[in-house]
Amino acid sequence: MIKQKLVIGNWKNYLDADQTIELATKISNQQIPDNIRLMISPCNLYLSEVNKALNESSVEVISQNITSYESSSDTGGVTATDLKNIGISRTIVGHSEVRKRNKDFKSEDLLKQIIPAKFNFILCFESIDQIPFNILNNDFEITLAYEPVWAIGTGETASIEHINEIHSLVKSTLSEFNLDIPLLYGGSVNPNNSKEILSQKLVDGVLVGGASTKHEDLFKIINSIR
Numbered sequence: 001m002i003k004q005k006l007v008i009g010n011w012k013n014y015l016d017a018d019q020t021i022e023l024a025t026k027i028s029n030q031q032i033p034d035n036i037r038l039m040i041s042p043c044n045l046y047l048s049e050v051n052k053a054l055n056e057s058s059v060e061v062i063s064q065n066i067t068s069y070e071s072s073s074d075t076g077g078v079t080a081t082d083l084k085n086i087g088i089s090r091t092i093v094g095h096s097e098v099r100k101r102n103k104d105f106k107s108e109d110l111l112k113q114i115i116p117a118k119f120n121f122i123l124c125f126e127s128i129d130q131i132p133f134n135i136l137n138n139d140f141e142i143t144l145a146y147e148p149v150w151a152i153g154t155g156e157t158a159s160i161e162h163i164n165e166i167h168s169l170v171k172s173t174l175s176e177f178n179l180d181i182p183l184l185y186g187g188s189v190n191p192n193n194s195k196e197i198l199s200q201k202l203v204d205g206v207l208v209g210g211a212s213t214k215h216e217d218l219f220k221i222i223n224s225i226r
């Protein structure tokens, strides 16, 4: 079987409703190469509609965040249970923009709720101590994404040496815990650097913000390792 690299488009809150649906519809009409698995994370308000637009395609629609697993008294929160009800089965967790808003954020608190329920997630981290290796497992789809905060939205991508150094450290710790978990890089990935980043053996994919909101750039990234 062909080894796929994961490309996740994190649209954050960059696009309005019309732009979101227009881009999702364009993506739904386009061929995704066999060596790429594409996930799109639109603003939570448009998850349902984007999911419908991409229903017939191989593209998975995922949430940008959750605040708890079960529905609860949590004004403004998004629960995994809510997401499952609209056909979404994966979320990003612990993005640095979420950590910045919520200074008390500890991934363990949230992961202790979603791991027993086997709700797929991508845990973002800036430093290795933000990964609770001891509570992770191989029972469902957990993904990690190394996102140095200084590289997010700045146009300043980490060097290949830096990415490989961190990825090698995280991967060796994963193997000490017998964990088989893919590791992505995120931070100013664009069509000019995606080929080199995606070609690295230690990089299982990329988490792309700004560039993923532009149709042409997104497909240049997707097609960069054809």
Ligand code: PGA
Residues within 6 Å of the ligand: 010, 147, 151, 152, 153, 154, 155, 186, 187, 188, 189, 207, 208, 209, 210, 211
């Ligand atoms: P960026 O964002 O590609 O715009 O740097 C990455 C991210 O926040 O996941």
